[in-house]
Structures are given as C-alpha cells and as structure tokens.
Amino acid sequence: VPGDSRDRMVRSAASLMASRGMTATSLSEVLADSGSPRGSIYHHFPDGKRELAKDAVRLVAQHVLESQRACAATSGQEVLDHFISLWRRVVVASNGAAGCAIAGAALDCPPDDVELIALVRISFQSWIDLLQEQLTETGQPPERAEPIAWVTVAALEGALILCRAQHGPGPLDKVAAELSRLLT
Amino acid sequence: VPGDSRDRMVRSAASLMASRGMTATSLSEVLADSGSPRGSIYHHFPDGKRELAKDAVRLVAQHVLESQRACAATSGQEVLDHFISLWRRVVVASNGAAGCAIAGAALDCPPDDVELIALVRISFQSWIDLLQEQLTETGQPPERAEPIAWVTVAALEGALILCRAQHGPGPLDKVAAELSRLLT
Amino acid sequence: VPGDSRDRMVRSAASLMASRGMTATSLSEVLADSGSPRGSIYHHFPDGKRELAKDAVRLVAQHVLESQRACAATSGQEVLDHFISLWRRVVVASNGAAGCAIAGAALDCPPDDVELIALVRISFQSWIDLLQEQLTETGQPPERAEPIAWVTVAALEGALILCRAQHGPGPLDKVAAELSRLLT
Amino acid sequence: VPGDSRDRMVRSAASLMASRGMTATSLSEVLADSGSPRGSIYHHFPDGKRELAKDAVRLVAQHVLESQRACAATSGQEVLDHFISLWRRVVVASNGAAGCAIAGAALDCPPDDVELIALVRISFQSWIDLLQEQLTETGQPPERAEPIAWVTVAALEGALILCRAQHGPGPLDKVAAELSRLLT
DNA sequence: ACCTTCGGGACTCCCCGTTTCT
DNA sequence: AGAAACGGGGAGTCCCGAAGGT
Numbered sequence: 162v163p164g165d166s167r168d169r170m171v172r173s174a175a176s177l178m179a180s181r182g183m184t185a186t187s188l189s190e191v192l193a194d195s196g197s198p199r200g201s202i203y204h205h206f207p208d209g210k211r212e213l214a215k216d217a218v219r220l221v222a223q224h225v226l227e228s229q230r231a232c233a234a235t236s237g238q239e240v241l242d243h244f245i246s247l248w249r250r251v252v253v254a255s256n257g258a259a260g261c262a263i264a265g266a267a268l269d270c271p272p273d274d275v276e277l278i279a280l281v282r283i284s285f286q287s288w289i290d291l292l293q294e295q296l297t298e299t300g301q302p303p304e305r306a307e308p309i310a311w312v313t314v315a316a317l318e319g320a321l322i323l324c325r326a327q328h329g330p331g332p333l334d335k336v337a338a339e340l341s342r343l344l345t
Numbered sequence: 346v347p348g349d350s351r352d353r354m355v356r357s358a359a360s361l362m363a364s365r366g367m368t369a370t371s372l373s374e375v376l377a378d379s380g381s382p383r384g385s386i387y388h389h390f391p392d393g394k395r396e397l398a399k400d401a402v403r404l405v406a407q408h409v410l411e412s413q414r415a416c417a418a419t420s421g422q423e424v425l426d427h428f429i430s431l432w433r434r435v436v437v438a439s440n441g442a443a444g445c446a447i448a449g450a451a452l453d454c455p456p457d458d459v460e461l462i463a464l465v466r467i468s469f470q471s472w473i474d475l476l477q478e479q480l481t482e483t484g485q486p487p488e489r490a491e492p493i494a495w496v497t498v499a500a501l502e503g504a505l506i507l508c509r510a511q512h513g514p515g516p517l518d519k520v521a522a523e524l525s526r527l528l529t
Numbered sequence: 530v531p532g533d534s535r536d537r538m539v540r541s542a543a544s545l546m547a548s549r550g551m552t553a554t555s556l557s558e559v560l561a562d563s564g565s566p567r568g569s570i571y572h573h574f575p576d577g578k579r580e581l582a583k584d585a586v587r588l589v590a591q592h593v594l595e596s597q598r599a600c601a602a603t604s605g606q607e608v609l610d611h612f613i614s615l616w617r618r619v620v621v622a623s624n625g626a627a628g629c630a631i632a633g634a635a636l637d638c639p640p641d642d643v644e645l646i647a648l649v650r651i652s653f654q655s656w657i658d659l660l661q662e663q664l665t666e667t668g669q670p671p672e673r674a675e676p677i678a679w680v681t682v683a684a685l686e687g688a689l690i691l692c693r694a695q696h697g698p699g700p701l702d703k704v705a706a707e708l709s710r711l712l713t
Numbered sequence: 714v715p716g717d718s719r720d721r722m723v724r725s726a727a728s729l730m731a732s733r734g735m736t737a738t739s740l741s742e743v744l745a746d747s748g749s750p751r752g753s754i755y756h757h758f759p760d761g762k763r764e765l766a767k768d769a770v771r772l773v774a775q776h777v778l779e780s781q782r783a784c785a786a787t788s789g790q791e792v793l794d795h796f797i798s799l800w801r802r803v804v805v806a807s808n809g810a811a812g813c814a815i816a817g818a819a820l821d822c823p824p825d826d827v828e829l830i831a832l833v834r835i836s837f838q839s840w841i842d843l844l845q846e847q848l849t850e851t852g853q854p855p856e857r858a859e860p861i862a863w864v865t866v867a868a869l870e871g872a873l874i875l876c877r878a879q880h881g882p883g884p885l886d887k888v889a890a891e892l893s894r895l896l897t
Numbered sequence: 898a899c900c901t902t903c904g905g906g907a908c909t910c911c912c913c914g915t916t917t918c919t
Numbered sequence: 920a921g922a923a924a925c926g927g928g929g930a931g932t933c934c935c936g937a938a939g940g941t
Contacts, residue, residue, distance in 0.1 A: 166924075182453030185368040188910065198925045203912060205924090210910065258456055267506050268452045269366030272442055282510035311507075312523040315516060316496055319503030322451050323495075326466035332499060339496040342527060372934065384901035386934090393935065550821030552737040556914065568921040570914085577914065626824055635874050636820045637734030640810055650878035679875075680891040683884060684864055687871030691863075693819050694834035700867060707864040711894060718904075740930065750905040755932055757903090762930070 167205040169195040175217035178262035180255070183214055184269045214266055215280055221262045222284035229291055237344040240295045241313060244288075245337045248317060249330050257328040260321040289314050301345060309343050316340060351389040353379040359401035362446035364439070367398055368453045398450055399464055405446045406468035413475055421528040424479045425497060429521045432501060433514050441512040444505040473498055485529060493527050500524060535573040537563040543585035546630035548623070551582055552637045582634055583648055589630045590652035597659055605712040608663045609681060612656075613705045616685060617698050625696040628689040657682055669713060677711050684708060719757040721747040727769035730814035732807070735766055736821045766818055767832055773814045774836035781843055789896040792847045793865060796840075797889045800869060801882050809880040812873040841866050853897060861895050868892060 173195035177186040188202055188210055206212040225247065232243040251259050267281045292310035297303055316336045323332035357379035361370040372394055376383055390396040409431065416427040435443050451465045476494035481487055500520045507516035541563035545554040556578055560567055574580040593615065600611040619627050635649045660678035665671055684704045691700035725747035729738040740762055744751055758764040777799065784795040803811050819833045844862035849855055868888045875884035 180456070182366055182368060184366060185453040185455070187908080189908085199927075200912085200915095200925045201923090202910090204922095209912095260452070264506050265452055267509050268444070268449055269369040271369070272364070278510055278512075285507060285510055308519055308523050311516060311519040312500055315503035315507055315520050316500040317503060318506050319499035319501060322448050322502050323469060323499055325451050326462055326469055328462075332495060335492050335495040336499050339492050339527060343523060371932085373932080382901060384903090387936080388900060394933095548824070550734055550736060552734060553821040553823070555912085557912080566921060568923090571916075572920060628820070632874050633820055635877050636812070636817055637737040639737070640732070646878055646880075653875055653878055676887050676891050679884060679887040680868055683871030683875055683888050684868040685871060686874050687867030687869060690816050690819050690870050691837060691867055694830055694837055696830075700863060703860055703863040704867050707860050707895060711891060739928080741928080751907080752905050752932080752935095753903080754930090756905095761932095 166195075166197055166201060170197050170202070170205065170213065171216045171220050174213050175220050175262045176259070178214065178217055178265040179221075179251075179259045182265040182269050186265075188213070211274065211277065214270075215277055218263050218266050218277070218280050218284055222287060226287055226291060229288070229295075232295075234295060234299055237296050237299050237301050237309075238341055240292065240299055241337065241340055241344070244292060244313065245317065245333065245340075248321065249333055252321065252324045252330045252333055257324040257326075257330070260325055261318060264318050264321065285314060305343075305345060309340075312343065313340055350379070350381055350385060354381050354386070354389065354397065355400045355404050358397050359404050359446045360443070362398065362401055362449040363405075363435075363443045366449040366453050370449075372397070395458065395461065399461055402447050402450050402461070402464050402468055406471060410471055410475060413472070413479075416479075418479060418483055421480050421483050421485050421493075422525055424476065424483055425521065425524050425528070428476060428497065429501065429517065429524075432505065433517055436505065436508045436514045436517055441508040441510075441514070444509055445502060448502050448505065469498060489527075489529060493524075496527065497524055534563075534565055534569065538565050538569075538573065538581065539584045539588050542581050543588050543630045544627070546582065546585055546633040547589075547619075547627045550633040550637050554633075556581075579642065579645065583645055586631050586634050586645070586648050586652060590655060594655055594659060597656070597663075600663075602663060602667055605664050605667050605669050605677075606709055608660065608667055609705065609708050609712070612660065612681065613685065613701065613708075616689065617701055620689065620692045620698045620701055625692040625694075625698070628693055629686060632686050632689065653682055673711075673713060677708075680711065681708055718747070718749055718753060722749050722754070722757065722765065723768045723772050726765050727772050727814045728811070730766065730769055730817040731773075731803075731811045734817040734821050738817075740765070763826065763829065766822075767829055770815050770818050770829070770832050770836055774839060778839055778843060781840070781847075784847075786847060786851055789848050789851050789853050789861075790893055792844065792851055793889065793892050793896070796844060796865065797869065797885065797892075800873065801885055804873065804876045804882045804885055809876040809878075809882070812877055813870060816870050816873065837866060857895075857897060861892075864895065865892055 170191055173191045174186065177190055177194060191197075191213065192199060192202065202209070202213065206216070228247050229244055232240070234240040234243060248261075263281055263284050266277060270277045270281070289307075289310045292313055293306045296306040296309055301309065316339075317333075320333045320336040324330055354375055357375045358370065361374055361378060372386055375381075375397065376386065386397070387393065390400070412431050413428055416424070418424040418427060432445075447465055447468050450461060454461045454465070473491075473494045476497055477490045480490040480493055485493065500523075501517075504517045504520040508514055538559055541559045542554065545558055545562060556570060559565075559581065560570070570581070571577065574584070596615050597612055600608070602608040602611060616629075631649055631652055634645060638645045638649070657675075657678045660681055661674045664674040664677055669677065684707075685701075688701045688704040692698055722743055725743045726738065729742055729746060740754055741751075743749075743765065744754065754761070754765065758768070780799050781796055784792070786792040786795055800813075815833055815836050818829060822829045822833070841859075841862045844865055845858045848858040848861055853861065868891075869885075872885045872888040876882055
C-alpha cells in the first residue's frame with residue numbers, strides 16, 4: 162500500500178516519543194520499530210527529524226480529538242471520564258511507561274524551533290476547546306467550562322508524568338476523582 | 346572552594362534539564378554553562394551523566410521542599426498559593442521556557458534506569474506529603490488533604506508544560522484558580 | 530524536444546564540475562540546476578553518475594576542440610592567444626570560480642575508474658594534438674610544436690587553479706605572456 | 714608520543730587529498746589510514762574536516778617550502794630542477810596517482826570557505842616568492858624572475874594533473890624542459 | 898593526589914547514488 | 920518517464936576510559 166510506510170513511521174515515532182521524549186527517540190529506533198529502510202526518512206520527511214516529530218504530534222493531537230469528539234456524553238462527568246479513560250488505557254497497557262508524545266515534544270524541543278512549539282500549543286488548545294464545548298453542551302455554566310477544560314488538560318498531562326514514576330495509573334485516578342468535584 | 350565546582354555543575358544541569366529535558370542536555374553544555382573543565386565530570390561524578398542527572402533531581406526536589414516548608418501558611422489557600430507562586434517565578438523569568446527538571450528527567454529517562462525513576466517518584470512524593478501535611482494543619486479535612494495534594498502537583502506539572510507552549514504563565518494562573526475551588 | 534533534457538543535464542554537470550570538482554557535484558545539484566526530474570537520471574544515464582561525468586568531460590573536450598579549431602590563426606602567437614582567451618572568458622565571467630571540468634574529473638576520480646581517467650587523457654591529448662598541428666602550420670619548427678603544446682595545456686590548467694585562489698584572471702595573463710616567449 | 718596522533722592524521726589527510734581531492738577524501742579514510750579512532754578528530758580538530766584540510770594544506774606548503782629552501786642552487790636551472798624533481802619523486806612513486814593536495818583543496822573547496830581559499834592563495838604565493846628570490850640570486854634579471862616563478866608553479870600544477878591521466882611523469886619532464894628555455 | 902588533556906568508539910542525523918515498480 | 924523506496928556512508932559529537940602534567 163503506498164503511503165503506508167510513511168504512516169507507520171509516524172506512528173512509531175509517536176509511540177516512542179510518548180515513552181522516551183523526543184530527543185531520546187532516535188531515528189534508528191523509529192526505523193527499526195516501523196521496519197522502514199534507512200533512506201526512506203529523507204524521502205518522506207525532507208526536513209528530517211523535525212518534520213517527523215511534527216507529524217507525530219499532529220497524529221496524536223488528531224487521534225485524541227477524534228476519539229473525544231466521538232463520545233456522546235450527556236453530562237460533564239461523562240465528558241471528563243471519556244477523556245481521562247482514553248489516556249488511562251495507554252497508561253495501563255504500558256505500566257505507566259507510555260505518556261503523551263506531545264508533552265515529550267514540548268519538554269525537549271529546542272527553544273528556537275518555533276514551528277514545533279506552535280504546533281504543540283494549538284494541539285493542546287484544540288483539546289481544551291473541544292472539552293469546553295462539550296462541557297457547555299452538557300450543562301456546565303459557560304463561564305465554568307473554559308477553566309475546567311484547562312485544568313483538565315493540565316492535570317492529565319501532569320498525572321501522566323506521575324504515572325511514569327509510579328508505574329501505574331494511580332495518580333491518574335486520583336486526579337480524575339478531584340476533577341469531578343469542579344463540575345457544578 | 347572545593348566542592349564549589351561540583352555544585353555549579355549540578356546547578357547548571359538542573360537549569361538546563363528544566364529547559365531542554367534530560368537527554369537533550371549534553372554534558373558539554375553543562376560544562377560550558379558551569380565553566381568547568383571537561384575532565385572534571387568523571388572525577389566528581391564517577392557514574393557519569395546518570396549521577397549528575399540524579400543529583401540535579403535531588404537538588405530541585407530539595408530546593409522546592411525547603412522553600413515550601415519555609416512558608417508559614419494559615420490557610421489552604423495560602424499553602425497552594427505559595428507552592429504555585431514558587432514555580433510561577435521560574436516561568437515568568439524565562440518566558441515559559443523553564444519548567445521542572447524532574448519532569449524532564451521523568452519524561453526521557455530510559456525505562457531501565459530504575460534508580461532515576463525511583464528518585465523521581467520519591468521526589469514528587471515528598472512534595473505531596475508536605476502539601477498534605479500543610480493542608481491538614483491549615484484546616485482541610487484529613488481525607489481531603491491527600492487528593493488535593495496529588496492533583497496540585499499533577500496540575501502544576503501539566504501547567505508547566507502548557508506554559509512552555511504559551512510562552513507565559515497564563516496556564517499556571519488558570520490552574521491555580523481552579524485548584525482553590527477544591528479547598529473546603 | 531527529446532534529448533534536450535539530457536543535454537541540459539550534461540551541461541549543468543560540466544558547469545558544476547568546473548566550479549566544485551566531480552565528487553563535490555551531487556546529482557541533486559545537477560538535477561536542480563538543470564530542472565530535470567529525479568528519476569530521469571537513470572533513464573538517460575543508465576550507468577549513473579559515472580556516465581554523466583564522462584559525458585560532461587566529453588562535452589567540454591569537444592567544445593574546446595571546436596572553438597580552437599575554428600580559429601584561423603596565422604602565427605603561433607595567435608594560436609596560443611586564442612586558446613588562452615577561450616579560458617580567460619570563463620575565468621573572468623566567474624571571478625575565477627569556474628575552472629576546467631576535466632581537471633575536476635581528473636583530480637578526484639577514483640583510482641579504479643579506468644574509463645574516466647582514459648577519457649581525461651585522450652581529451653587533453655586531443656587539445657595538445659590540435660595545438661601542435663596549428664603551431665606547425667603557423668610556422669613553428671616541427672620539433673618545437675609538440676613540447677610547446679604540452680606546456681601550454683599544463684600551464685593553462687595550472688593557471689586555472691591559481692586563478693581560483695586569486696579570484697581573477699591575473700595568473701592566466703602572466704602565464705600567457707611567458708608562453709609566448711617559447712615561440713620561435 | 715603526544716601530539717603524534719594529530720600529526721599522523723594531518724599527514725594522512727594530505728596524502729589522501731593529493732590522490733583524491735578534498736571532498737572525495739572522507740574522514741573515515743583519514744582515520745583508517747592514520748590508525749586513529751573516530752573521536753580523536755573532534756578532539757584535535759574542533760572545526761572538523763575544514764580544519765583538518767587547512768592543516769593538510771599548511772603542511773604541504775611548509776614541506777615544499779623547506780625542501781626548496783634547503784637547495785643550494787647556483788643557477789636558475791638548478792633552482793627549477795630542484796623544484797620539479799621534488800614533485801617528480803612523488804609522481805614516480807605513485808605512478809602518477811599522487812598530485813598536489815593544495816590543488817585538491819583549491820579545486821573542490823566550497824566557494825564560501827574563504828579561509829581555505831585564502832590559505833591556498835598564500836601557500837602558492839609563498840612558493841612563487843621563494844622561487845623568485847632564488848632565481849634572482851642565481852643570476853636571473855629581476856624583472857624576469859617573477860613571471861618565471863609564476864609560470865613554473867602553474868605549469869607544475871597543470872603537469873601534475875596531466876601526469877595523473879598518463880600514469881607517469883612524462884608530462885612533468887616535458888614541462889621541465891620547456892621551462893628551462895625561459896631562463897636567460 | 899588532583900585534574901585535565903588526550904584518546905576511543907558508538908552512536909546521531911543527514912544525504913547521496915541507486916533501484917524498482919507504476 | 921517518473922515517483923516511491925532503499926541502503927550505505929558522510930560528517931559530527933556524545934559520553935566515556937586512561938595516561939600524562941602540576
């Protein structure tokens with residue numbers, strides 16, 4: 162299938178970046194993991210690792226957005242539950258090792274790579290916007306929906322880091338329980 | 346002063362790790378930043394980069410702990426405020442570029458480095474324990490203090506990541522406001 | 530026009546080889562300079578870069594040969610003048626940057642590429658033969674024509690190198706003046 | 714012996730550049746030829762290949778200069794003979810394969826590397842200056858010494874190229890014979 | 898005995914010349 | 920004819936032992 166090889170590389174990159182961060186993810190690992198030949202990277206990603214990383218960020222952002230958008234929640238609680246459980250599965254499946262590739266990109270992106278950091282920003286923002294919208298639609302007061310969405314994303318990302326240290330989803334569950342208290 | 350050069354290296358490492366993550370922080374940068382000669386690293390840190398990174402984590406953990414311990418808060422609000430403002434200064438001073446070196450270590454620490462990840466765990470735990478204690482002392486119900494402490498640390502770490510993307514302390518402020526609502 | 534694209538590639542290759550040598554001239558540059566699509570290389574030059582380089586050498590050798598043959602010189606002086614001025618134009622137009630593509634091929638041709646080095650040899654030889662012939666026809670003693678032809682080509686090629694370093698045609702002019710003294 | 718390894722690398726680089734040109738000389742070859750480990754290059758030549766190439770040029774320039782300076786010539790003929798025979802040995806020993814490393818550098822030095830091209834210029838100039846001086850001292854008219862020196866260096870460099878194509882010193886000998894005719 | 902220059906490989910990313918299949 | 924894919928090196932540099940200088 163044409164174009165499949167490129168997708169496999171992006172998926173591998175996203176997966177590895179979620180576990181090791183961006184810098185620690187070498188192209189060799191991506192190549193090995195995706196079973197791609199060495200020269201393909203320059204072919205598919207003329208700008209090299211940067212381009213691959215950006216595509217990985219885009220992939221994750223899009224994936225989460227679609228997953229969350231597909232949830233037919235009828236209450237604020239369900240909105241948050243769906244968002245958290247999406248990540249919980251990742252954490253459980255990897256014993257906490259896997260986190261968020263976007264955080265990985267944000268953390269060790271060189272300060273001068275403005276494009277990447279901008280992409281990280283709009284990715285997070287897109288999640289926040291969606292959560293805010295869904296919270297409003299399910300009955301949260303409009304002025305409450307936005308801050309709740311922000312703290313949800315923040316607490317989630319932080320919890321993923323704590324889960325790495327704990328080798329398990331404990332912190333995520335604790336956070337989820339508290340977030341619920343913010344709902345009206 | 347003997348030992349001074351070693352300290353400078355640890356401080357440089359902590360600072361750089363907060364901005365770039367652990368893997369992206371090369372020993373050369375640490376050396377350049379701290380003005381140390383190349384060979385000194387093996388002398389002061391026989392175990393190499395690993396040992397340096399661990400010491401940097403310890404330094405940050407200790408520094409935050411002491412700062413927070415020094416706060417004579419009389420309410421849960423003040424406890425949280427003190428903790429957040431401690432980080433807010435870092436964010437503001439660096440336009441969001443600097444975050445938490447421990448998160449940097451957690452994010453791209455190799456999965457097999459159990460010592461480092463353990464150190465990260467107990468560092469976070471020490472903060473949580475202190476916050477829980479301070480929250481209890483300032484009037485929070487005992488069963489509420491622990492989850493609030495957890496979500497505080499999680500939301501803080503997540504907010505630091507969002508602040509990197511936003512080049513400013515906005516996310517941290519939004520998070521702080523919401524955390525207050527969890528207090529009784 | 531069929532064959533036009535192929536010619537453009539050979540011309541680009543010759544031009545680039547004159548400025549950078551053979552190894553430093555990448556196919557990508559040739560492609561970019563000639564505006565050819567990437568895949569065309571192997572269609573037009575089944576043997577790849579080697580074949581392209583050889584054609585570039587042939588092109589230059591032929592071009593010089595024809596130019597020099599077209600000169601209706603009536604004295605040895607005019608023969609040499611015509612030959613030198615042919616190169617002088619190239620040097621002046623490029624501020625010394627452009628030299629001789631054949632020298633570029635000779636210099637960094639791999640020792641095992643016997644075909645290329647043979648081509649270089651017969652190319653130089655063809656110039657020497659022509660000069661010798663023209664010198665004889667314009668009155669030089671037969672036994673003098675051959676060595677003068679040799680030293681003329683040698684001094685020219687050397688002067689082109691010196692011109693690169695000087696960013697101008699100065700060395701070429703100095704050499705031209707001395708060569709005249711060899712004539713009877 | 715300290716510093717010996719660095720010298721060996723420069724010597725290897727000079728030798729390889731004389732045979733293949735600069736671009737075609739890979740650091741790996743230099744490393745293999747000199748028996749040095751890969752990491753040494755960064756240690757001895759912080760600026761990488763450029764610095765190594767420049768040192769190689771300097772080495773050759775210096776070596777020729779000293780050799781020529783050591784000749785106690787009593788006639789212009791002897792001056793030229795000494796200079797030519799210096800190169801003739803190199804050509805014969807390598808069957809024409811080895812030429813002049815400085816020409817190799819000049820030929821495929823990137824147009825933007827001003828330092829290297831400047832070094833090439835002053836290297837050639839230093840030879841020319843010395844030849845001019847020796848020619849004057851051995852009785853050539855002062856106004857003749859300079860142009861003869863120029864054409865000598867040019868013809869030598871060109872002859873080295875022709876020798877590569879001929880796999881032998883023939884062209885060099887032809888050139889040497891003609892150069893003698895320029896002497897008074 | 899401190900420490901620091903030097904030497905040693907193992908990667909990193911990049912990009913090149915090539916081939917294959919459409 | 921041309922787009923996609925393929926490996927192999929290219930330079931760079933990173934982190935680390937070991938032998939020398941003070």
